[in-house]
Amino acid sequence: MAQDCGRQYERVAEIGGGAYGTVYKARDRQSGQFVALKSVRVQTDQDGLPLSTVREVALLRRLEQFDHPNVVKLMDVCATLRTDQETKVTLVFEHVDQDLKTYLNKAPAPGLPPERIRDLMHQLLHGLEFLHSHCVLHRDLKPENILVTSRGQVKLADFGLARIYSCHMALTPVVVTLWYRSPEVLLQASYATPVDIWSTGCIFAEMFRRKPLFCGDSEVDQLRKIFDVIGLPPEEEWPADVTLSRSIFIPVSPRPITKCVPEISQLGADLLKEMLTFDPLRRISALNALSHPYFQEG
Template sequence: MDKESIGTQYEPVAEIGEGAYGKVYKARDLKNGGRFVALKRVRVQTEEEGMPLSTIREVAVLRQLEAFEHPNVVRLFDVCTVSRTDRETKLTLVFEHVDQDLTTYLEKAPDPGVPPETIKDMMYQLLQGLDFLHSHRVVHRDLKPQNILVTSGGQIKLADFGLARIYSFQMALTSVVVTLWYRAPEVLLQSSYATPVDLWSVGCIFAEMFRRRPLFRGNSDVDQLGKIFDVVGVPSAEDWPQEVALPQSAFTPRPPKPIEDLVPDMDEQGRALLMQFLAFNPSRRISAFAALTHPYFQNVDSDSKNVYAAQPIPSNKPTMEERTA
Protein backbone atom coordinates (compact mmCIF):
# COMPACT_ATOMS: atom_id res chain seq x y z
CA MET A 1 0.00 0.00 0.00
CA ASP A 2 1.38 3.40 -0.96
CA LYS A 3 1.96 5.45 2.17
CA GLU A 4 1.34 8.73 0.36
CA SER A 5 -2.02 7.53 -0.92
CA ILE A 6 -3.64 8.07 2.46
CA GLY A 7 -1.62 11.09 3.45
CA THR A 8 1.11 11.36 6.02
CA GLN A 9 -0.91 10.33 9.06
CA TYR A 10 -1.08 6.54 8.63
CA GLU A 11 1.98 4.36 8.11
CA PRO A 12 1.09 0.78 7.05
CA VAL A 13 3.02 -1.88 8.97
CA ALA A 14 1.62 -5.16 7.65
CA GLU A 15 -1.20 -6.67 5.64
CA ILE A 16 -3.36 -8.49 8.18
CA GLY A 17 -6.22 -9.84 6.12
CA GLU A 18 -8.07 -10.01 2.85
CA GLY A 19 -11.74 -10.82 2.55
CA ALA A 20 -14.69 -10.16 0.31
CA TYR A 21 -14.33 -6.47 1.15
CA GLY A 22 -10.70 -6.07 0.15
CA LYS A 23 -7.38 -5.90 1.97
CA VAL A 24 -6.91 -4.87 5.59
CA TYR A 25 -3.69 -3.33 6.88
CA LYS A 26 -2.30 -2.75 10.34
CA ALA A 27 -0.84 0.75 10.49
CA ARG A 28 0.55 3.35 12.87
CA ASP A 29 -1.38 6.56 13.45
CA LEU A 30 1.51 9.03 13.43
CA LYS A 31 -0.60 11.94 14.70
CA ASN A 32 -1.89 10.04 17.74
CA GLY A 33 1.19 8.70 19.48
CA GLY A 34 1.82 5.92 17.00
CA ARG A 35 -1.21 3.89 18.11
CA PHE A 36 -2.08 0.94 15.90
CA VAL A 37 -5.12 1.19 13.63
CA ALA A 38 -6.71 -1.06 11.00
CA LEU A 39 -7.02 0.36 7.48
CA LYS A 40 -9.77 -1.10 5.29
CA ARG A 41 -9.74 0.03 1.70
CA VAL A 42 -13.07 -0.09 -0.11
CA ARG A 43 -13.95 0.61 -3.74
CA VAL A 44 -17.28 2.35 -4.30
CA GLN A 45 -18.97 2.75 -7.67
CA THR A 46 -18.87 6.38 -8.82
CA GLU A 47 -22.06 7.86 -10.25
CA GLU A 48 -22.54 10.98 -12.38
CA GLU A 49 -22.99 13.15 -9.31
CA GLY A 50 -20.00 11.58 -7.54
CA MET A 51 -20.23 9.05 -4.73
CA PRO A 52 -23.65 7.36 -4.32
CA LEU A 53 -25.90 8.91 -1.69
CA SER A 54 -26.35 5.47 -0.10
CA THR A 55 -22.61 5.29 0.59
CA ILE A 56 -22.54 8.81 2.02
CA ARG A 57 -25.45 7.93 4.31
CA GLU A 58 -23.83 4.68 5.47
CA VAL A 59 -20.57 6.44 6.34
CA ALA A 60 -22.53 9.22 8.09
CA VAL A 61 -24.31 6.62 10.26
CA LEU A 62 -20.98 5.02 11.20
CA ARG A 63 -19.60 8.43 12.17
CA GLN A 64 -22.68 9.16 14.29
CA LEU A 65 -22.34 5.84 16.12
CA GLU A 66 -18.68 6.60 16.78
CA ALA A 67 -19.71 9.59 18.90
CA PHE A 68 -21.16 7.19 21.50
CA GLU A 69 -17.88 5.28 21.96
CA HIS A 70 -19.77 2.10 22.84
CA PRO A 71 -17.36 -0.34 24.54
CA ASN A 72 -18.60 -3.31 22.51
CA VAL A 73 -18.38 -1.66 19.09
CA VAL A 74 -15.10 -1.18 17.25
CA ARG A 75 -14.10 2.48 16.92
CA LEU A 76 -14.11 4.22 13.52
CA PHE A 77 -11.46 6.94 13.73
CA ASP A 78 -11.38 8.33 10.21
CA VAL A 79 -12.60 8.04 6.61
CA CYS A 80 -10.17 9.02 3.84
CA THR A 81 -10.89 9.42 0.13
CA VAL A 82 -7.86 7.90 -1.55
CA SER A 83 -8.64 8.40 -5.25
CA ARG A 84 -11.56 8.94 -7.58
CA THR A 85 -12.13 8.02 -11.23
CA ASP A 86 -15.22 8.06 -13.45
CA ARG A 87 -15.86 4.44 -12.50
CA GLU A 88 -14.95 4.14 -8.83
CA THR A 89 -13.94 5.96 -5.68
CA LYS A 90 -11.46 4.37 -3.29
CA LEU A 91 -12.11 4.97 0.40
CA THR A 92 -9.96 3.99 3.35
CA LEU A 93 -11.83 3.40 6.60
CA VAL A 94 -9.61 3.77 9.67
CA PHE A 95 -10.70 1.55 12.55
CA GLU A 96 -9.40 0.78 16.00
CA HIS A 97 -7.03 -2.20 15.78
CA VAL A 98 -7.69 -5.32 17.86
CA ASP A 99 -5.22 -8.21 17.62
CA GLN A 100 -7.57 -11.19 17.48
CA ASP A 101 -11.05 -12.20 16.42
CA LEU A 102 -13.34 -14.74 18.04
CA THR A 103 -12.25 -17.48 15.62
CA THR A 104 -8.62 -17.09 16.75
CA TYR A 105 -9.68 -16.82 20.39
CA LEU A 106 -11.62 -20.10 20.23
CA GLU A 107 -8.79 -21.87 18.38
CA LYS A 108 -6.22 -20.77 20.99
CA ALA A 109 -8.33 -21.82 24.01
CA PRO A 110 -6.75 -24.85 25.73
CA ASP A 111 -8.82 -28.02 26.19
CA PRO A 112 -11.63 -28.43 27.13
CA GLY A 113 -12.37 -24.98 25.63
CA VAL A 114 -13.54 -21.58 26.86
CA PRO A 115 -15.05 -21.82 30.40
CA PRO A 116 -18.88 -21.54 30.40
CA GLU A 117 -18.82 -18.43 32.63
CA THR A 118 -16.45 -16.69 30.19
CA ILE A 119 -18.75 -17.60 27.28
CA LYS A 120 -21.68 -16.13 29.22
CA ASP A 121 -19.82 -12.86 29.83
CA MET A 122 -18.73 -12.63 26.18
CA MET A 123 -22.27 -13.36 24.97
CA TYR A 124 -23.60 -10.60 27.22
CA GLN A 125 -21.09 -8.12 25.76
CA LEU A 126 -21.94 -9.26 22.21
CA LEU A 127 -25.64 -8.67 22.84
CA GLN A 128 -24.96 -5.25 24.40
CA GLY A 129 -23.10 -4.20 21.25
CA LEU A 130 -25.83 -5.61 19.02
CA ASP A 131 -28.64 -3.97 21.00
CA PHE A 132 -26.80 -0.66 20.63
CA LEU A 133 -26.62 -1.09 16.84
CA HIS A 134 -30.25 -2.17 16.58
CA SER A 135 -31.41 0.73 18.75
CA HIS A 136 -29.84 3.01 16.14
CA ARG A 137 -31.50 1.07 13.31
CA VAL A 138 -28.28 -0.53 12.10
CA VAL A 139 -28.49 -4.18 11.01
CA HIS A 140 -25.11 -5.91 10.95
CA ARG A 141 -26.13 -8.46 8.23
CA ASP A 142 -22.86 -10.42 8.31
CA LEU A 143 -22.23 -11.35 11.93
CA LYS A 144 -19.72 -14.21 12.31
CA PRO A 145 -16.75 -15.08 14.56
CA GLN A 146 -14.32 -13.40 12.14
CA ASN A 147 -15.83 -9.94 12.70
CA ILE A 148 -16.26 -10.23 16.46
CA LEU A 149 -13.03 -8.93 17.94
CA VAL A 150 -11.64 -9.92 21.34
CA THR A 151 -9.16 -7.67 23.16
CA SER A 152 -6.38 -9.04 25.37
CA GLY A 153 -8.58 -8.17 28.37
CA GLY A 154 -11.53 -10.23 27.06
CA GLN A 155 -13.56 -7.28 25.80
CA ILE A 156 -15.86 -8.04 22.85
CA LYS A 157 -16.06 -5.53 19.98
CA LEU A 158 -18.30 -5.84 16.93
CA ALA A 159 -16.68 -4.97 13.61
CA ASP A 160 -17.79 -4.65 9.95
CA PHE A 161 -21.34 -3.59 10.85
CA GLY A 162 -23.40 -1.28 8.65
CA LEU A 163 -21.05 -1.78 5.72
CA ALA A 164 -23.08 -4.14 3.56
CA ARG A 165 -24.24 -1.46 1.12
CA ILE A 166 -20.88 0.29 1.06
CA TYR A 167 -19.25 -3.03 0.21
CA SER A 168 -21.75 -4.26 -2.41
CA PHE A 169 -19.70 -2.86 -5.31
CA GLN A 170 -16.43 -4.13 -3.84
CA MET A 171 -17.87 -7.63 -3.44
CA ALA A 172 -18.96 -7.69 -7.09
CA LEU A 173 -15.29 -7.18 -8.02
CA THR A 174 -13.93 -10.11 -5.98
CA SER A 175 -14.28 -13.87 -6.13
CA VAL A 176 -13.98 -14.43 -2.38
CA VAL A 177 -16.74 -16.73 -1.13
CA VAL A 178 -18.79 -15.24 1.71
CA THR A 179 -19.64 -17.87 4.32
CA LEU A 180 -23.26 -18.99 4.58
CA TRP A 181 -22.88 -20.71 7.94
CA TYR A 182 -24.25 -17.85 10.06
CA ARG A 183 -26.98 -16.65 7.68
CA ALA A 184 -30.59 -16.62 8.80
CA PRO A 185 -33.15 -18.72 6.88
CA GLU A 186 -34.95 -15.61 5.60
CA VAL A 187 -31.69 -14.40 4.01
CA LEU A 188 -31.05 -17.80 2.43
CA LEU A 189 -34.64 -17.83 1.10
CA GLN A 190 -34.22 -14.26 -0.22
CA SER A 191 -37.16 -13.08 1.83
CA SER A 192 -37.39 -9.61 3.40
CA TYR A 193 -35.32 -9.25 6.55
CA ALA A 194 -34.46 -6.89 9.41
CA THR A 195 -32.71 -6.96 12.80
CA PRO A 196 -33.72 -10.61 13.62
CA VAL A 197 -31.16 -11.85 11.05
CA ASP A 198 -28.42 -10.82 13.47
CA LEU A 199 -29.95 -12.80 16.33
CA TRP A 200 -29.92 -15.98 14.23
CA SER A 201 -26.19 -15.39 13.68
CA VAL A 202 -25.74 -14.86 17.43
CA GLY A 203 -27.37 -18.26 18.03
CA CYS A 204 -24.97 -19.96 15.61
CA ILE A 205 -22.01 -18.25 17.31
CA PHE A 206 -23.31 -19.09 20.81
CA ALA A 207 -23.44 -22.81 19.94
CA GLU A 208 -20.01 -22.65 18.28
CA MET A 209 -18.41 -21.21 21.41
CA PHE A 210 -19.37 -24.42 23.24
CA ARG A 211 -18.91 -26.86 20.34
CA ARG A 212 -15.65 -25.30 19.03
CA ARG A 213 -16.93 -25.95 15.51
CA PRO A 214 -19.71 -24.35 13.43
CA LEU A 215 -23.27 -25.52 14.00
CA PHE A 216 -24.39 -25.44 10.33
CA ARG A 217 -21.81 -25.99 7.59
CA GLY A 218 -23.63 -25.79 4.26
CA ASN A 219 -21.97 -25.23 0.88
CA SER A 220 -24.89 -23.58 -0.94
CA ASP A 221 -28.06 -21.72 0.06
CA VAL A 222 -30.23 -24.84 -0.31
CA ASP A 223 -27.66 -27.09 1.39
CA GLN A 224 -27.39 -24.60 4.25
CA LEU A 225 -31.18 -24.65 4.70
CA GLY A 226 -31.08 -28.45 4.73
CA LYS A 227 -28.40 -28.40 7.47
CA ILE A 228 -30.56 -25.99 9.49
CA PHE A 229 -33.68 -28.15 9.10
CA ASP A 230 -31.70 -31.23 10.17
CA VAL A 231 -31.36 -29.49 13.55
CA VAL A 232 -34.50 -27.36 14.03
CA GLY A 233 -36.87 -29.46 11.89
CA VAL A 234 -38.67 -28.36 8.74
CA PRO A 235 -40.93 -25.43 9.67
CA SER A 236 -44.69 -25.48 9.30
CA ALA A 237 -46.39 -24.12 6.17
CA GLU A 238 -47.72 -21.17 8.17
CA ASP A 239 -44.19 -20.19 9.22
CA TRP A 240 -42.84 -20.47 5.66
CA PRO A 241 -42.52 -17.00 4.06
CA GLN A 242 -45.11 -16.44 1.35
CA GLU A 243 -43.10 -14.42 -1.15
CA VAL A 244 -40.15 -16.79 -1.72
CA ALA A 245 -39.52 -18.96 -4.79
CA LEU A 246 -38.46 -22.09 -2.90
CA PRO A 247 -41.48 -24.01 -1.52
CA GLN A 248 -41.57 -25.71 1.86
CA SER A 249 -42.38 -28.96 0.02
CA ALA A 250 -38.84 -28.96 -1.43
CA PHE A 251 -37.62 -30.28 1.94
CA THR A 252 -38.39 -33.70 3.37
CA PRO A 253 -40.26 -33.36 6.69
CA ARG A 254 -38.08 -34.17 9.68
CA PRO A 255 -38.34 -33.61 13.43
CA PRO A 256 -35.93 -31.33 15.32
CA LYS A 257 -32.88 -32.86 16.99
CA PRO A 258 -32.61 -32.74 20.80
CA ILE A 259 -30.64 -29.54 21.48
CA GLU A 260 -28.76 -31.17 24.36
CA ASP A 261 -27.15 -33.55 21.83
CA LEU A 262 -25.71 -30.58 19.94
CA VAL A 263 -24.46 -28.55 22.93
CA PRO A 264 -24.11 -31.06 25.81
CA ASP A 265 -21.92 -28.67 27.84
CA MET A 266 -24.44 -25.79 27.73
CA ASP A 267 -26.71 -25.46 30.77
CA GLU A 268 -30.51 -25.61 30.60
CA GLN A 269 -31.03 -21.84 30.58
CA GLY A 270 -28.42 -21.45 27.84
CA ARG A 271 -30.13 -24.07 25.69
CA ALA A 272 -33.50 -22.35 26.20
CA LEU A 273 -31.98 -19.05 25.03
CA LEU A 274 -30.27 -20.77 22.09
CA MET A 275 -33.62 -22.11 20.86
CA GLN A 276 -35.04 -18.56 20.99
CA PHE A 277 -32.16 -17.36 18.79
CA LEU A 278 -32.75 -20.23 16.35
CA ALA A 279 -36.48 -19.68 15.85
CA PHE A 280 -37.15 -20.11 12.12
CA ASN A 281 -39.85 -17.43 12.08
CA PRO A 282 -38.07 -14.08 12.60
CA SER A 283 -41.14 -12.63 14.35
CA ARG A 284 -40.70 -15.29 17.05
CA ARG A 285 -36.94 -14.82 17.41
CA ILE A 286 -35.80 -13.11 20.60
CA SER A 287 -34.39 -9.55 20.25
CA ALA A 288 -30.98 -8.50 21.57
CA PHE A 289 -32.69 -6.23 24.10
CA ALA A 290 -34.92 -9.03 25.42
CA ALA A 291 -32.06 -11.54 25.44
CA LEU A 292 -30.08 -9.32 27.84
CA THR A 293 -32.75 -9.91 30.50
CA HIS A 294 -32.96 -13.69 29.92
CA PRO A 295 -32.44 -15.82 33.08
CA TYR A 296 -29.28 -17.27 31.50
CA PHE A 297 -27.55 -13.94 32.27
CA GLN A 298 -28.77 -13.52 35.85
CA ASN A 299 -25.29 -14.25 37.27
CA VAL A 300 -23.30 -12.14 34.81
CA ASP A 301 -20.71 -9.92 36.49
CA SER A 302 -22.27 -6.59 37.46
CA ASP A 303 -19.44 -4.66 35.77
CA SER A 304 -20.45 -6.16 32.41
CA LYS A 305 -24.08 -5.28 33.03
CA ASN A 306 -23.29 -1.69 33.93
CA VAL A 307 -20.70 -0.98 31.25
CA TYR A 308 -23.18 0.83 29.03
CA ALA A 309 -26.28 1.17 31.19
CA ALA A 310 -25.62 4.87 31.83
CA GLN A 311 -25.73 5.82 28.13
CA PRO A 312 -29.21 7.16 27.24
CA ILE A 313 -30.73 6.35 23.88
CA PRO A 314 -31.74 9.52 21.98
CA SER A 315 -35.48 10.17 21.93
CA ASN A 316 -35.75 9.77 18.14
CA LYS A 317 -34.54 6.17 18.35
CA PRO A 318 -36.78 3.08 18.68
CA THR A 319 -38.78 2.80 21.88
CA MET A 320 -38.42 -0.06 24.32
CA GLU A 321 -41.52 -1.65 22.80
CA GLU A 322 -40.02 -1.46 19.31
CA ARG A 323 -36.77 -3.02 20.50
CA THR A 324 -38.48 -5.98 22.16
CA ALA A 325 -40.81 -6.57 19.22
Protein backbone atom coordinates (compact mmCIF):
# COMPACT_ATOMS: atom_id res chain seq x y z
CA MET A 1 0.00 0.00 0.00
CA ALA A 2 1.26 3.46 -0.87
CA GLN A 3 1.31 5.68 2.18
CA ASP A 4 0.42 9.14 0.84
CA CYS A 5 -2.12 9.77 -1.92
CA GLY A 6 -1.81 13.53 -1.52
CA ARG A 7 1.65 13.66 -3.06
CA GLN A 8 0.87 11.53 -6.10
CA TYR A 9 -2.70 12.61 -6.89
CA GLU A 10 -3.94 16.18 -7.29
CA ARG A 11 -7.69 16.66 -6.73
CA VAL A 12 -9.41 18.36 -9.66
CA ALA A 13 -13.14 18.24 -8.86
CA GLU A 14 -15.70 16.61 -6.62
CA ILE A 15 -17.59 13.90 -8.53
CA GLY A 16 -20.19 13.12 -5.89
CA GLY A 17 -20.86 12.39 -2.27
CA GLY A 18 -22.53 9.30 -0.91
CA ALA A 19 -23.22 7.41 2.28
CA TYR A 20 -19.59 6.29 2.36
CA GLY A 21 -17.76 9.55 1.70
CA THR A 22 -16.87 11.85 -1.16
CA VAL A 23 -15.50 10.81 -4.54
CA TYR A 24 -13.05 13.11 -6.31
CA LYS A 25 -11.73 13.34 -9.83
CA ALA A 26 -7.95 13.70 -9.55
CA ARG A 27 -4.87 13.80 -11.73
CA ASP A 28 -1.87 11.53 -11.32
CA ARG A 29 1.03 14.00 -11.03
CA GLN A 30 3.43 11.51 -12.64
CA SER A 31 1.44 10.28 -15.65
CA GLY A 32 -1.11 13.09 -16.05
CA GLN A 33 -3.86 10.45 -16.15
CA PHE A 34 -7.24 11.19 -14.56
CA VAL A 35 -8.38 8.90 -11.75
CA ALA A 36 -11.24 8.69 -9.23
CA LEU A 37 -10.35 8.88 -5.52
CA LYS A 38 -12.64 7.41 -2.88
CA SER A 39 -11.66 7.71 0.78
CA VAL A 40 -13.16 5.99 3.79
CA ARG A 41 -12.19 6.01 7.46
CA VAL A 42 -11.97 2.59 9.07
CA GLN A 43 -11.47 1.56 12.66
CA THR A 44 -8.25 -0.28 13.46
CA ASP A 45 -7.34 -2.98 15.96
CA GLN A 46 -4.87 -2.57 18.82
CA ASP A 47 -1.94 -3.03 16.43
CA GLY A 48 -3.22 -0.29 14.12
CA LEU A 49 -4.29 -2.67 11.33
CA PRO A 50 -7.73 -2.42 9.70
CA LEU A 51 -7.95 -6.18 9.16
CA SER A 52 -11.23 -6.31 7.26
CA THR A 53 -9.91 -3.62 4.94
CA VAL A 54 -6.69 -5.51 4.32
CA ARG A 55 -8.70 -8.63 3.43
CA GLU A 56 -11.01 -6.73 1.12
CA VAL A 57 -8.23 -4.84 -0.64
CA ALA A 58 -6.34 -8.12 -1.13
CA LEU A 59 -9.45 -9.53 -2.81
CA LEU A 60 -9.89 -6.48 -5.04
CA ARG A 61 -6.21 -6.61 -5.97
CA ARG A 62 -6.57 -10.27 -6.90
CA LEU A 63 -9.54 -9.46 -9.13
CA GLU A 64 -7.45 -6.82 -10.90
CA GLN A 65 -5.16 -9.53 -12.26
CA PHE A 66 -8.05 -10.61 -14.51
CA ASP A 67 -8.50 -7.05 -15.86
CA HIS A 68 -12.20 -7.64 -16.60
CA PRO A 69 -13.58 -5.17 -19.18
CA ASN A 70 -16.85 -4.66 -17.27
CA VAL A 71 -15.40 -3.97 -13.81
CA VAL A 72 -13.83 -0.62 -12.96
CA LYS A 73 -10.08 -0.91 -12.46
CA LEU A 74 -8.60 -0.46 -8.97
CA MET A 75 -5.24 1.23 -9.65
CA ASP A 76 -3.82 2.02 -6.22
CA VAL A 77 -4.56 1.94 -2.50
CA CYS A 78 -3.26 4.48 0.02
CA ALA A 79 -3.51 4.18 3.80
CA THR A 80 -2.92 7.04 6.23
CA LEU A 81 -2.99 6.49 9.99
CA ARG A 82 -5.14 9.26 11.48
CA THR A 83 -5.32 8.13 15.11
CA ASP A 84 -4.57 4.94 17.02
CA GLN A 85 -8.15 3.79 16.37
CA GLU A 86 -8.69 5.12 12.84
CA THR A 87 -7.03 4.83 9.44
CA LYS A 88 -7.99 6.68 6.26
CA VAL A 89 -7.97 4.33 3.29
CA THR A 90 -8.09 5.88 -0.19
CA LEU A 91 -8.96 3.71 -3.17
CA VAL A 92 -7.74 4.94 -6.55
CA PHE A 93 -9.88 3.82 -9.50
CA GLU A 94 -9.78 4.49 -13.22
CA HIS A 95 -11.93 7.53 -14.03
CA VAL A 96 -15.02 7.26 -16.24
CA ASP A 97 -16.90 10.47 -17.08
CA GLN A 98 -20.50 9.30 -16.76
CA ASP A 99 -22.69 6.84 -14.93
CA LEU A 100 -25.70 4.98 -16.30
CA LYS A 101 -28.14 7.47 -14.75
CA THR A 102 -26.49 10.33 -16.68
CA TYR A 103 -26.30 8.18 -19.81
CA LEU A 104 -30.05 7.41 -19.66
CA ASN A 105 -30.93 11.06 -18.99
CA LYS A 106 -28.88 12.19 -22.00
CA ALA A 107 -30.62 9.80 -24.40
CA PRO A 108 -33.03 11.71 -26.67
CA ALA A 109 -36.74 10.76 -26.60
CA PRO A 110 -38.11 8.12 -26.75
CA GLY A 111 -35.01 6.74 -24.99
CA LEU A 112 -32.40 4.12 -25.78
CA PRO A 113 -33.04 1.77 -28.72
CA PRO A 114 -33.86 -1.85 -27.71
CA GLU A 115 -30.59 -3.20 -29.15
CA ARG A 116 -28.58 -0.68 -27.07
CA ILE A 117 -30.39 -1.75 -23.91
CA ARG A 118 -29.67 -5.38 -24.78
CA ASP A 119 -25.96 -4.61 -25.19
CA LEU A 120 -25.76 -2.66 -21.91
CA MET A 121 -27.54 -5.48 -20.05
CA HIS A 122 -25.24 -8.11 -21.56
CA GLN A 123 -22.16 -6.18 -20.41
CA LEU A 124 -23.64 -5.55 -16.96
CA LEU A 125 -24.35 -9.26 -16.49
CA HIS A 126 -20.84 -10.17 -17.70
CA GLY A 127 -19.33 -7.96 -15.00
CA LEU A 128 -21.72 -9.32 -12.39
CA GLU A 129 -21.05 -12.94 -13.32
CA PHE A 130 -17.32 -12.26 -12.94
CA LEU A 131 -17.81 -10.81 -9.45
CA HIS A 132 -20.17 -13.59 -8.35
CA SER A 133 -17.84 -16.30 -9.66
CA HIS A 134 -15.20 -14.85 -7.30
CA CYS A 135 -17.66 -14.69 -4.37
CA VAL A 136 -17.95 -10.90 -4.47
CA LEU A 137 -21.37 -9.35 -3.87
CA HIS A 138 -22.00 -5.82 -5.01
CA ARG A 139 -24.87 -5.14 -2.54
CA ASP A 140 -25.63 -1.63 -3.83
CA LEU A 141 -26.26 -1.87 -7.57
CA LYS A 142 -28.06 1.17 -8.99
CA PRO A 143 -27.59 3.36 -12.10
CA GLU A 144 -25.20 5.68 -10.22
CA ASN A 145 -22.82 2.75 -9.55
CA ILE A 146 -22.69 1.59 -13.17
CA LEU A 147 -20.29 3.58 -15.33
CA VAL A 148 -20.56 3.94 -19.12
CA THR A 149 -17.51 5.06 -21.11
CA SER A 150 -17.68 7.31 -24.16
CA ARG A 151 -17.44 4.15 -26.28
CA GLY A 152 -20.45 2.60 -24.56
CA GLN A 153 -18.48 0.17 -22.37
CA VAL A 154 -20.17 -0.73 -19.08
CA LYS A 155 -18.06 -0.87 -15.91
CA LEU A 156 -19.37 -1.88 -12.49
CA ALA A 157 -18.12 0.45 -9.75
CA ASP A 158 -18.35 0.49 -5.93
CA PHE A 159 -18.29 -3.32 -5.82
CA GLY A 160 -17.12 -5.53 -2.99
CA LEU A 161 -16.52 -2.66 -0.58
CA ALA A 162 -19.20 -3.46 1.98
CA ARG A 163 -16.73 -4.82 4.51
CA ILE A 164 -14.48 -1.79 4.14
CA TYR A 165 -17.47 0.41 4.90
CA SER A 166 -18.93 -1.70 7.70
CA CYS A 167 -17.07 0.08 10.53
CA HIS A 168 -17.74 3.48 9.02
CA MET A 169 -21.45 2.74 8.61
CA ALA A 170 -21.84 2.29 12.36
CA LEU A 171 -20.57 5.84 12.88
CA THR A 172 -22.55 7.66 10.19
CA PRO A 173 -26.29 7.63 9.46
CA VAL A 174 -26.50 5.85 6.11
CA VAL A 175 -29.31 6.64 3.71
CA VAL A 176 -29.04 4.41 0.65
CA THR A 177 -31.93 4.34 -1.82
CA LEU A 178 -34.43 1.56 -1.23
CA TRP A 179 -35.54 1.36 -4.83
CA TYR A 180 -33.10 -1.34 -5.95
CA ARG A 181 -33.12 -3.47 -2.79
CA SER A 182 -34.29 -7.07 -3.00
CA PRO A 183 -37.16 -8.36 -0.82
CA GLU A 184 -34.80 -10.45 1.33
CA VAL A 185 -32.73 -7.34 2.16
CA LEU A 186 -35.87 -5.30 2.87
CA LEU A 187 -37.09 -8.09 5.18
CA GLN A 188 -33.63 -8.31 6.81
CA ALA A 189 -33.37 -12.00 5.94
CA SER A 190 -30.10 -13.72 4.99
CA TYR A 191 -28.91 -12.93 1.49
CA ALA A 192 -26.32 -13.85 -1.14
CA THR A 193 -25.57 -13.14 -4.81
CA PRO A 194 -29.28 -13.06 -5.86
CA VAL A 195 -29.55 -9.58 -4.25
CA ASP A 196 -27.54 -8.21 -7.18
CA ILE A 197 -29.77 -9.92 -9.73
CA TRP A 198 -32.85 -8.24 -8.23
CA SER A 199 -31.15 -4.84 -8.48
CA THR A 200 -30.14 -5.61 -12.07
CA GLY A 201 -33.77 -6.42 -12.89
CA CYS A 202 -34.85 -3.04 -11.48
CA ILE A 203 -32.19 -1.33 -13.62
CA PHE A 204 -33.24 -3.36 -16.70
CA ALA A 205 -36.83 -2.07 -16.35
CA GLU A 206 -35.56 1.49 -15.78
CA MET A 207 -33.64 1.46 -19.06
CA PHE A 208 -36.96 1.12 -20.89
CA ARG A 209 -39.13 3.22 -18.57
CA ARG A 210 -36.56 6.02 -18.04
CA LYS A 211 -37.70 6.11 -14.42
CA PRO A 212 -37.34 3.65 -11.51
CA LEU A 213 -39.72 0.69 -11.30
CA PHE A 214 -40.32 0.64 -7.52
CA CYS A 215 -40.20 3.98 -5.69
CA GLY A 216 -40.99 3.28 -2.04
CA ASP A 217 -40.34 5.69 0.82
CA SER A 218 -39.81 3.03 3.52
CA GLU A 219 -39.03 -0.70 3.67
CA VAL A 220 -42.72 -1.60 4.06
CA ASP A 221 -43.83 0.80 1.32
CA GLN A 222 -41.12 -0.55 -0.98
CA LEU A 223 -42.34 -4.12 -0.40
CA ARG A 224 -45.94 -3.06 -1.09
CA LYS A 225 -44.90 -1.52 -4.40
CA ILE A 226 -43.00 -4.70 -5.29
CA PHE A 227 -45.98 -6.94 -4.44
CA ASP A 228 -48.27 -4.70 -6.52
CA VAL A 229 -46.25 -5.90 -9.52
CA ILE A 230 -45.07 -9.44 -8.73
CA GLY A 231 -47.96 -10.38 -6.43
CA LEU A 232 -47.88 -11.31 -2.74
CA PRO A 233 -45.77 -14.48 -2.46
CA PRO A 234 -47.31 -17.61 -0.90
CA GLU A 235 -46.82 -18.28 2.81
CA GLU A 236 -44.28 -21.06 2.16
CA GLU A 237 -41.95 -18.64 0.34
CA TRP A 238 -41.98 -16.06 3.16
CA PRO A 239 -38.60 -16.20 4.96
CA ALA A 240 -38.60 -17.47 8.52
CA ASP A 241 -37.35 -15.37 11.45
CA VAL A 242 -38.11 -11.95 9.94
CA THR A 243 -39.83 -9.18 11.91
CA LEU A 244 -42.36 -8.28 9.20
CA SER A 245 -45.32 -10.62 8.97
CA ARG A 246 -46.79 -11.53 5.59
CA SER A 247 -50.24 -10.82 7.06
CA ILE A 248 -49.69 -7.04 7.05
CA PHE A 249 -49.72 -7.03 3.23
CA ILE A 250 -52.89 -7.13 1.13
CA PRO A 251 -53.10 -10.28 -1.04
CA VAL A 252 -52.56 -9.21 -4.66
CA SER A 253 -52.10 -11.19 -7.86
CA PRO A 254 -49.11 -10.60 -10.13
CA ARG A 255 -49.51 -8.13 -12.99
CA PRO A 256 -48.11 -8.81 -16.47
CA ILE A 257 -44.64 -7.24 -16.47
CA THR A 258 -45.43 -5.66 -19.87
CA LYS A 259 -48.06 -3.48 -18.12
CA CYS A 260 -45.25 -1.87 -16.11
CA VAL A 261 -42.64 -1.95 -18.90
CA PRO A 262 -44.69 -1.71 -22.12
CA GLU A 263 -41.68 -1.12 -24.42
CA ILE A 264 -39.99 -4.43 -23.51
CA SER A 265 -40.13 -7.46 -25.85
CA GLN A 266 -41.72 -10.74 -24.78
CA LEU A 267 -38.30 -12.39 -24.32
CA GLY A 268 -37.06 -9.35 -22.38
CA ALA A 269 -40.16 -9.53 -20.18
CA ASP A 270 -39.48 -13.21 -19.50
CA LEU A 271 -35.90 -12.45 -18.41
CA LEU A 272 -37.07 -9.53 -16.26
CA LYS A 273 -39.65 -11.75 -14.57
CA GLU A 274 -36.93 -14.30 -13.75
CA MET A 275 -34.80 -11.54 -12.22
CA LEU A 276 -37.69 -10.15 -10.16
CA THR A 277 -38.55 -13.48 -8.54
CA PHE A 278 -39.34 -13.17 -4.84
CA ASP A 279 -37.62 -16.40 -3.73
CA PRO A 280 -33.84 -15.79 -4.11
CA LEU A 281 -33.25 -19.53 -4.58
CA ARG A 282 -35.48 -19.47 -7.67
CA ARG A 283 -34.15 -16.18 -9.03
CA ILE A 284 -32.05 -16.55 -12.19
CA SER A 285 -28.24 -16.35 -11.79
CA ALA A 286 -26.00 -13.98 -13.76
CA LEU A 287 -24.49 -16.98 -15.60
CA ASN A 288 -27.88 -18.35 -16.64
CA ALA A 289 -29.17 -14.89 -17.50
CA LEU A 290 -26.33 -14.51 -20.04
CA SER A 291 -27.67 -17.63 -21.83
CA HIS A 292 -31.25 -16.35 -21.93
CA PRO A 293 -32.83 -16.25 -25.45
CA TYR A 294 -33.34 -12.47 -25.02
CA PHE A 295 -29.67 -11.97 -25.91
CA GLN A 296 -30.08 -13.89 -29.19
CA GLU A 297 -33.07 -11.75 -30.14
CA GLY A 298 -32.59 -9.50 -33.18
